[in-house]
Amino acid sequence: MKITLLLGFLFVELIYKVSATNIVCYFLSTNGYVSVLPEKINPNLCSHINYAFVNVSKDGSLAYGNEEIDVNQNLYKRVAALKSKNPYLKVLFSIGGGDSTAMFTQVASDKSKRSNLANSAKKFLETYNFDGIDVDWEFPDPNQRDDFLNLISDLRRGLGSKWILTAALPSQPTNAYNCPEIFKLLDFANVMSYDFFGPWSKSTGQNSALFPSSKDSEYGKKYTNLANTALNWINAGANPNKMNMGVAFYGWQFTLTNPTAHGLHAPIIATKTTSATFTKICKEYTHWTKVWDDEQKNPYRYSGDQWIGYDDEKSIALKTQHILLKKYAGIMIWHLGADDINGECGGRTQTLLKDINDEIKKDNGKK
16 A cells, blocks of 8 residues: 555656646535545646635635535545645635625725735635635626736735635636736636637537637637637736646537537527536437537537537647647646546546646657
8 A cells, every 4th residue: 555655656746847737627616516526536637626616705704615515524624635645736725706706896995805815815724724725706897907906916915925826817818907917926827718608609619619710700719719818818918837728628508599500600599508517428418410620629519409519538638739839837627527537438537637637748758
């Protein structure tokens, strides 16, 4: 047992000494839902695990997302315990999330509440043996530009250099972000380069295309693919050496207006849009017609009036290769529980995450 553990540590040490590429894995536990048990996760496949989410209270203090699960069932500690299997792993709290805008708005505009947030964050980190805080404010308005910068600045000052400070950023930069100053303060940022299409859309489209399609509008070519999303952030002042590009382990499923029109940008009934994890797609959608879009470097499937754009092993590998080629800081994954954790499709557990690691190892071998 001790020999096996020692060999595991040596393997991880080799990976992380050779490569500085971040692999930021989000662990989803929200509203009483836990996407995957910590004990099912191979911690050697991630450089960072972000526990999503911890809530932000109106006075600026942090609050449990679900005390029964997070504390009474020791989920915080069970996730932090993964560090015992990977000495290089860092575990962070992701604060906020999709429904936190109102609270962030109150806290970020008030200096005393920002101070409360920094103090509360330190207490959480010390109590549960985490290594940092990831700010997930979805999303500040342009008139909150100073508030967002002040929030990050005060957290940086409060946390000092002892703890990691990161932020989740939307797929496109807006005037809400003072990029040059924010990136000076952050250890790195996680760009959500997915959700390019979804329930708000009027036609089929890839959740996270790598490159534009010739069928895209001019807007689509510039804004609805990972490659140009990264360039847009860099042009806005982001530091590419601190920028992790997001990949999605799920897809958006649309209901076609006309089942015979089942290509890219086919009309849809937007109110009937749902999402599906990679595991569900690879298990249940095998009878659907699969199409590889060689322009966007992504697959899609259709059956009857149903259409889904998603990522598979090939598209994830190509995204990883692109991120490595451009020498960005790394890759961010949303989320661990959507992967084929148990190897139900092809017998390979954590399929997509292993594909990412395989590409990084190949890249290391070229150096």
